[in-house]
Structure formats: C-alpha cells, structure tokens
Amino acid sequence: MTDALASPTHSEPPLRDEDAKLADFGYTQKLDRSVGRLASFAIGFATISATTAVFTGFGAGYFTAGGPFVWTLLLAAAVFIIWTLIAADLTAKIPLAGYSYQWTSRLVGSTMALFTGVLALAGWICGMTGVGFILSGYLGSLFGWNMSQTSQILVAIGVMAVCMLINLYGVRFATMVNNIGVSLEFIITVGATIVVAVIAFSSPDNHQSVSVLFTGGASDDSTPYVLAWLAASLGPFFGLIGVEASADIAEETVNARKVIPRTMFYALTASIIIEFGMYVVYVLAIKDAAAVEAASAAPIEEIITQQAGPVISRIVVAVALTNVLACILANILVATRLTYSMARDNMLPFSHVWRHVSPSNRTPTYAVLGIFGLSTILLLSALVSEKAFFLILGLSSLAVCAMYLLQTVAVMIATRRRTIPAPEPGTFDLGKARVPVAVVAAIAFTLVCAALIFLPQFAGNGYVFAGLLALTALWAVTGLRKRLATGEAGPDYAKTHTS
Template sequence: MTEHETRSEVAGPVGGATADDEDARLADFGYTQRLDRSIGPLASFAIGFATISATTAVFTGFGAGFTSAGGPFVWTLLIAGAVFAVWTMIAADLAAKIPLAGYSYQWTSRINGPDLGWFTGSIAVVGWICGMTCVGYIFAGYLAGLFGLAPTQTTQILIAIGIVALCALINIYGVRFATMVNNTGVALELVLTVLGTLVVAVVAFSAPDRHQPLSVLFTPGGSGEQASYALAWLAAALGPFFGLIGVESSADVAEETKRSRHVVPRAMMYALGASIVVELLMYSVYVLAIRDEAAVLANSSAPIETIIDQQLGPVATKIVVAIALTNILACLLANMLVATRLVYSMSRDNMLPFSATWRRVSPRTLTPTAAVVGLASLSTLMLLSALVNEEAFTYIIGIASLAFFAVYTLQTVGLLIGVRKGTIPAAEPGTFDLGRLRLPLYLLALAVFLTVAGALVVLPEFAGNGWVFLGVVVACALWWATGLRARLRTGEAGAGYSGRHTP
C-alpha cells in the first residue's frame, strides 16, 4: 500500500457522493449500510439531550454541589457550559466531516490512524459502560424511594440490574422503538419536569418565609472553610461538568440519521443550549426553595425530593419524582444506545476481542443485538461487584467521568497532530466548518480538558480514581500489544477491514 493510499484510507473519502446521499457517503468510507437510517432531526436532538439529561444531572449533582459550596455552586454551570460549548463546536465540525457510528474511535482513527483510535475508543467504551451503570443505580434509588422500599444498597443494585435489562430489551427491539421511547422521555422532561420546577418556584415565592433570599446564590456556604472556599467551589463545579457529558452522543448514531452531516451538528448545539437553560433553572429554583437546609443536607442522596416535599408535600413529591424517573430512564436508554454503536463500529473494523460476535446485526430489527447484550452484561457485573465491595461503586462513578475527559483529551491531541499533518478532511459545501477557529479552539480545549482530568485525579474527593484508571489503560495496552498490533500489521483490522471482508 502506498503512502498516498494509506493517507486516503485514514482521512476518509475525498468525494464521490452527492450532498444528501448518506449511504453512498458511507460506502466511500468503506462500509455497507446495515443499520436502520430512520432518525430525524427531533430524534437526533432527543438522543443528545437525553444522554446529558438535565434532570439526571440535577437530581444527582445537586447534593454534592450544595454540600461542598452552598448556593453559589449554581454558577459553576456557566463555566461548564462554556467548556462544553468549545467541545460541541469541535465535535460538530468532525461530525459533518466523518459521519460514522462510534465517533470517539472513528474520528481519531481516520485522522491519526488505528493505534490512537484504539486507545480513544476503548477508553470511551469503559466510560459509557460505567456511565450507564451509574444512571441505572441512581434510577433504582429514586424508584425504591417512590415505592417505599428500604433504601439499602442491595435493594438498589438489584433494581438497577432489572432496569438495565429493560433498557437492553428496548434497544434490542429496534432503534425506531428505542428513539420513540427516548423522545417520549425527553418530551416529558422538557414539559412536565420544567413545569414541576416552575410550580415549586411559584409556591416557594408565594410567601417570604417559604424561600431563601436571592443573596444565597452569591453567599459562600457548604463544608468549605472560608480560606479554602475556592477549592470547595471548584470541587462543586465537577457536578455540573459531569451533567453536560455526552452532548456529542448524537454523532454515535450518525449512520442511523437521515442527512446526518447537516442534522447531527445542529442537534449537538441545540441539546447543549437546552440543557444549560433547563439545568440552570432547576439548580437555581431548588436552592432558593430550600426551607430546612439541615434536612436537605441530611438527605444528600436525594436532596431534590426533600426540597419538593418541603414545598408541595409528599403526594406532589411522588408525582414529580415519578415524572423525573422517566427522564432518567431515557438517559439510561440513550447511553446504552450510543455505547452499543461504538462497540459495533470498533468490532466492524475487527479492533475488539471477539469482534465477529459484537458486530452482528439482527436482519429483522437492524440492531447490533450482541453488542447490546454484551454491554448490559458488563454493566450488570459492575453492579454486582458493588455487592461484594461497597467502595466499588464509588470507583465506577469516578472512572465514568475521568474516562470521558481522557477521551476528549486524546481526541484533541490527535486533532492537533492532524492539523500539522493535514489529515483532517476538508469541509463539504453547506456543512458546519470551524475554519480559522480550528487551531485556537483545539489549544483552548486541550488546556481545559487536561485541567479537569487532572482535578479528577488530584482532588481529595476523587482519590484512587487515578490508579483504577491506570489499570484500565494497562488493560487496553495489553490487548493492543498482544493481539491488535498483529491484526493491524496484516490488514486484519482497521479502517479497510470491513471493505475486504463480507459481513
């Protein structure tokens, strides 16, 4: 293979497809259309919005943020929003140029080659599995409370296993059904959850003694002492940061999206904007609606439930929580959907152990069913590990966050190399393109992602994450050294593999 052919295969096609012919575009990349291309603009937005899930972010991040820094932790969301706006523009630029499933692997692999693509994609798989495991666990805790079950860890884990299995069945049934369920959850989130928040606000502000003053949003509080408040505030910022992870997830279903090069970039931007607005509204209202701060701090695992109960009473609380659970379920469903597409994309290029199994697509539902079952099984094993060791779930949460920021960092490093080598594909007419902003945004993004990733290793609240993450990297390196390198040398893996072999 000549150097020119290698560069073309890595960077992707130069042309040959009309503007709206996505299947032909996919063929130019060396793949045959096997998935169900049925996702439209609304569903694409819904996948991104559900993966972020403003409700999940607020219900899970409020307790840690308020406990650490008090009311002002709300404003850390604006910092997180600015950081993810940078990442969203970078991701939108790549989604318009390389519209392939499994973006974290494909973008890096096409621009930098399969070796860096392997590490980026495999760490992303770990992040998605840990992420959907965390969401399932969180869902189970609120569901147990809704039905008055004892909030023991064993109960929560067993319920979470059942919820993961349910989401796996929905995904196996087909992407059309999965996106329909997801769209319903997002609609409920945008209408009923926001409406519930506004009802809390109206009741809270109906009398002076039912709410805190606006100054509480600007007054340091929480467990951080005055001298160390800046550190406490920064630690609280990690919650809102985690609440925006996954804004680019609609790119993972690009091969199932109609007019994906045009639809996916817009869907990312709309999902980010809507999430920031909804999360800021919810965070602010619930801080101001606190009537008994001690009770909220005492129930830090479910603080929103406590605040709603203080304002609306137990019956209304159960209704709002029940609606919120549909949003959290949509979040889990979307996480599983995009994670399985990443596994399918990597196994299609024979990059994973047992790739022949993971790349199987059901001829009836056009869904990678083996990948769905495999990821659900791994998530179940993670949940079961927390039965043996209560600390295991703490590490699962930490690795979910650290893995994503490690992926963002690796991708940005690869993009900087791509700028220097000229391997970033040219923009197509009418699609989103960064143009002259490309290099400045890459440099800014790298500095920010390294800072957040460093905080996830250095800050005391996340002690131990670094060692667990190092173990993940070592495991990825072992497969690369003992199995994958040989495949890549012989052409039995990588971007050209699928085109040379019958599915």
C-alpha cells in the same frame, strides 16, 4: 466558518447521499437509517439529561460550596460549547457510528483510536451503570421499599434489562421511547420547577434571599473556598457530558452531516438553560436548610415537598425517573454503536460477535447483550466490594474527559498533517478557528482530568484509570498489533472483508 444552521445557496451542489458517503469510508449500510431531527436532538438531550444531572448533582454541589455553586454551570457551559464546536466540525466530515473511535482513527491512526474508543466505552458503561444504581434507589424511596444493598443491585439489573430489551427491539422503538421520556422532562419536570418557583416567590417566607447565590462557605473549613467552588463545579460539568452522543448514531440518522451538528447545539443550549434554571430555583426554594441537609440522598425531593407537598413531590420524582430511564436508554444506544463500530474494524477481541447486525431489526444484537452483561457484572461486583464498585463508577467522567482530551489532541495533529477531510457545502466547518479552539479545549480537559485524579474527593480514580490504560495497552501490543500489521484490523478492514 461555515454555519451548519444555514441552508446552502442555490449555487452549491447538494450533499451526496449518506449511504454513498458511508460507502466512501468502506462500509455497507446495515443499520436502520430512520432517525430524524427530533430523535437526534432527544438522544443528545437524554444523554446529558438535565433532570438526571440536577437530581444527582445538586446535593454534591450545594453541600460542598453552598448557593454560589450554581454559577459553576456557566464555567462548564463555556467548556462544552468549545467541545461541541469540535464535535460538530468532525461529525460533518466523518459521520460514522462510534465517533470516539472513528474520528481519531481517520485523523491520526488506529492505535490512538483504540484508546479513545476504549475510554469512551468505559465511560458510557460505568456511567449508565451508576445511573441505574441511583435510579433503583429512587424507585425504592418512591414505593416505600426497605431495600438492602442486594435488593438495590437486583432492581438496578432489572432496570438495565428493560433498557436492553428496548434497544434489542430496534432503533425506531428505542428512539420513540426516548422521545417520550424527553417530552415528559420538558412538560412535567420543567413544569414542576416553574410551579415550585411560583409558590416559593409568592411570599418572602417561602424562599431564601437571592444573596445566597453569591455568598457561601466551604463545607470543610480547612479548605479554601475557591477550591471548594471548583470542586463543586465538577457536578455541573458531569451534567453536560454526552452532548455529542447523537454522533454515535450518525449511520442511523437521515441527513446526518447537517442534522447532527445542529441538534448538538440545540441539545446543549436547552440543557444549559434548564439545568441552570433548576439549580437556581431549588437553591432559592429551600425553606428548611437543616431538613434538606438531613435528606442529603434526595435533596430535590425534600425541597419540592417543602414547597408543594408530598403528593406533588412523589409525582415529580416518578416522572423524573422516566427521564433517568431515558438517560440509561440513550447511553446503551451510544455504547452499543461504539462497540459495533470498533468491532466492524476488527479492533476488539471477539469482534466477529460484536459486529453482528440482526437482519430483522437491524440492530447490533450481541453488542447490546454484551453491554448489558458488562453492566450486570459491575453491579454484582458491589456484592464483593462496595468500595471497588464505586471506584469503577468514578471512572465514568474521567474516562470520557480523557477521551475528549485525546480527540482534541488528534485534531491538532491532523491539522498539521492535513488529514482532516475537506468540508462539504452547507455543512459546519471550523476552518482557521479549528486549532485555537482545540488548544483551549485541550487545556480545559487536561485541568478537569487532573482534578478527577488528584482532588481528595476522587482518591483512587487514578489507579482505576491507570489499570484501564494498562489493559488497553496490553491488548494493543498483543492481539491487535499483529492484526494491524497484516491488515486484519483498522479502517480499511471492512473494504477487504465481508462480515
């Protein structure tokens, strides 16, 4: 296979200009193509957000399966390495905003692409709403606020509004803020983990035995440990979702076909190393297990307090919140580009609104506002039914994993139909390995989707998921079907219509 990290030889022709490549797909460059290598990496890294994953997922894993849950990250890493190979292969050939819709649309067809696009959109919106809700809770703890549920929801809406305004200002400003958040994550959060490790291992009394990483029991004695361990693996698995997010800003990335595949692998590698290191350190650094269990809502904060004191703990939590904010910011950026891309092909209701791009900041303004509006509605729904709110948030990982599954199926179908574009010199290409890799990925994502539907911890996810699919199918057979039949929607729409 062609290695995306290698430079093309002198005998190879140069890549065509990205704007010209975009024109080949039938689109005019409207977005601001200013995202470089660092920003592309930062978007993928922030969407994964190692700090967010550890701060929100540590408790679920540790309290479910004990110390050995840390090894489940390696299982998740293997799956996402396979997925990143597929994503890099497709990005190098179809460098379009709204990849989850565009890849399937170009490879298989518009109807299947509608489902992949809607699933991804639901995943990003539910995911960033959930992270915003969690962030508001941490803010209350940090500042000592005694927040009711209503207060937490209002604070979460305020957080989402800040991220919305940053995105409205333009991709340059949004990526700059995101870069700052990622830099703080590397310097402060990772640095604090190293400090905790140094303090913990300075004395045998300050840390647990390394054996706790290999011996554990299920929190529920009636559950076989292997099932508890697999259930615990879903936390680290969720922590790596979004590695391909930089593909969603392909039309705003300089030299996208070569840069994005590379930065995907860089972001995934960095996230795996950092997350695994943090999980191991914080498990071993537990001095008072009972206190950590009592602080189940914020176990990492309790562990840091035990080792370095409350002042250091509050500083680390404060910086971690900037990383969480960067995660939300990146999710909004990705979701709005997907909305814009689908609307550009007239695939959504009110597409003419969502595909509008501001001529001044070159941002899909109404798509940003629409994503913020949907997130706000979800947050306010918690005031009506808390159970329904958390069921909807639980849709996040299931929707994205289902999108991954459909994408890999599309790759297998497209390989058989020979609809996958030929690789350009110097770009990543799976070649003959494409189908075997896709088959393994399809099996892995099928198992994960089944777990998210049938495991007792996720009871109710299947009903919400089925509801989403039913609504999408209803739109497909009513409003969209006629549009596709008359050429008023789909990948060729932009060639014959002006916005």
